Amino acid sequence: MIIKVKLVSALNEAYDALNDLLVKLFNNILTYEEKALITDEFKDISLNDMHVIEVIGLSQKKNMSSIAKSLEVTVGTLTIAINNLVKKGYVKRMRSVKDRRVVLVSLTEKGMHAYKHHEVFHDEMIKAIMKRLEGEQLDVLVKALKSVQEFFSTNKQI
Amino acid sequence: MIIKVKLVSALNEAYDALNDLLVKLFNNILTYEEKALITDEFKDISLNDMHVIEVIGLSQKKNMSSIAKSLEVTVGTLTIAINNLVKKGYVKRMRSVKDRRVVLVSLTEKGMHAYKHHEVFHDEMIKAIMKRLEGEQLDVLVKALKSVQEFFSTNKQI
DNA sequence: CGATATACTTTGATTATCAAAGTAAAGTTG
DNA sequence: CAACTTTACTTTGATAATCAAAGTATATCG
Numbered sequence: 001m002i003i004k005v006k007l008v009s010a011l012n013e014a015y016d017a018l019n020d021l022l023v024k025l026f027n028n029i030l031t032y033e034e035k036a037l038i039t040d041e042f043k044d045i046s047l048n049d050m051h052v053i054e055v056i057g058l059s060q061k062k063n064m065s066s067i068a069k070s071l072e073v074t075v076g077t078l079t080i081a082i083n084n085l086v087k088k089g090y091v092k093r094m095r096s097v098k099d100r101r102v103v104l105v106s107l108t109e110k111g112m113h114a115y116k117h118h119e120v121f122h123d124e125m126i127k128a129i130m131k132r133l134e135g136e137q138l139d140v141l142v143k144a145l146k147s148v149q150e151f152f153s154t155n156k157q158i
Numbered sequence: 159m160i161i162k163v164k165l166v167s168a169l170n171e172a173y174d175a176l177n178d179l180l181v182k183l184f185n186n187i188l189t190y191e192e193k194a195l196i197t198d199e200f201k202d203i204s205l206n207d208m209h210v211i212e213v214i215g216l217s218q219k220k221n222m223s224s225i226a227k228s229l230e231v232t233v234g235t236l237t238i239a240i241n242n243l244v245k246k247g248y249v250k251r252m253r254s255v256k257d258r259r260v261v262l263v264s265l266t267e268k269g270m271h272a273y274k275h276h277e278v279f280h281d282e283m284i285k286a287i288m289k290r291l292e293g294e295q296l297d298v299l300v301k302a303l304k305s306v307q308e309f310f311s312t313n314k315q316i
Numbered sequence: 317c318g319a320t321a322t323a324c325t326t327t328g329a330t331t332a333t334c335a336a337a338g339t340a341a342a343g344t345t346g
Numbered sequence: 347c348a349a350c351t352t353t354a355c356t357t358t359g360a361t362a363a364t365c366a367a368a369g370t371a372t373a374t375c376g
Binding site: 011014015017018019021022024025026028029032072122125126128129130132133137138139140141142143144145146147148149150151152153 | 169172173175176177179180181182183184185186187189190280283284285286287288290291294295296297298299300301302303304305306307309310311
Binding site: 221222223233234236237238241257258259261 | 322323324325326327
C-alpha cells in the first residue's frame, strides 16, 4: 500500500515539475534569446531576422521556397523579411542562371558575423546543460528528448 | 589516445544531438500547441488570446497591471488584447469600487470553458511525454530542464 | 486645494503574418 | 512551335501583436 502511494506521489511530483518547467522555460527562452542576440552590434535586426539568417546558413546559396519551408512561413512573408535583410546589408539576392525564376539568397560578411554571434548563444546554452549532467545522464537526456520530439513531430498536424 | 578521441566524439555527438533536439522541440511544441488549442469550438481566438485567458485564470478578478506583468507586455498592449476578448465574449471588465481607476478582469462562462480546454491540452501533453519515458529518463529530464531553467532565469537580464 | 502619482486607454508607428492576385520564366502537349 | 499549365517569386490588402508616448480619470499627499 505504502509503496503504491509513494510511487504515485513520485509520478505526481514529476508531473507537476514538468508542467511548471515547460511553462517557465517557454517564457524564458524567448525573452532570453531575444536579449542575448540583439546586442549593440546587431541592434537593427529582430529575433525573427536572426532565425532567417540562421536558416540561410554559411554553406551555400538557398532559394526562397526552401528557406520558407524551413521557417514554416509562406514565401510572401519571407520575401518581406529578405527585403529588410538586404536593405540592412545582412543578405544578398541573386537570380539563378540555370533557372531565372529562382532567387538565390546568401549571407554577406555582416550576415555571417551575425550568424556566428547566434551560434555562440546556442553554444552557451548547450554547454550549460551539459555541465550539469554527469556520465550517462547525458545519454538518457538525449534519448528522452528524442522520444518526446518524435511525439511532437508525428502529432504535429493533429 | 583512442579512448580520448572516443570520449570527445561521444560528447560532440551529444552536443549536436542536444542542439538539434532543442531547436526542433521548441518549434514543434509551439505549432503543436497552436493547432491543439484552436479547435472548432475556439476558432475565434489566437494562441496569444489563450495565454491571456490562462493568466486571468478561474479564481478571482485581476487588474490590468498584474496581468500585463505576468505576460511581460505593456498595459497598452494588454488593453487591446482584452478589448478583443471582451468583444468575443471570453472576458468581463469591471471597475473596482474601492479604486475607480482600477479595471478588474475575469473570465465569462465561455472564457472558463476555453481555460479548461487549455488545461486539458497541457495535461495530455505532459502525460504523452511521461508515457514515453522509462525509469530514470523522467528524472534526468526533469533535472536537465531544471538546470536549463536556472540558466535562463539567472541570465535573464543579461 | 493644488501638485503629483497611479491605472488605464488611445494613438501612431512598426513588424510579422497570410491569402490572393500579379509577373515572369520554364515545362508540357496537341 | 504555339498555347496552356506549372513553378518561383513578388506585390497587395488586411489583420494581429507590439511599443512608446500622449491623454484621461481618479487617488493621494503636503
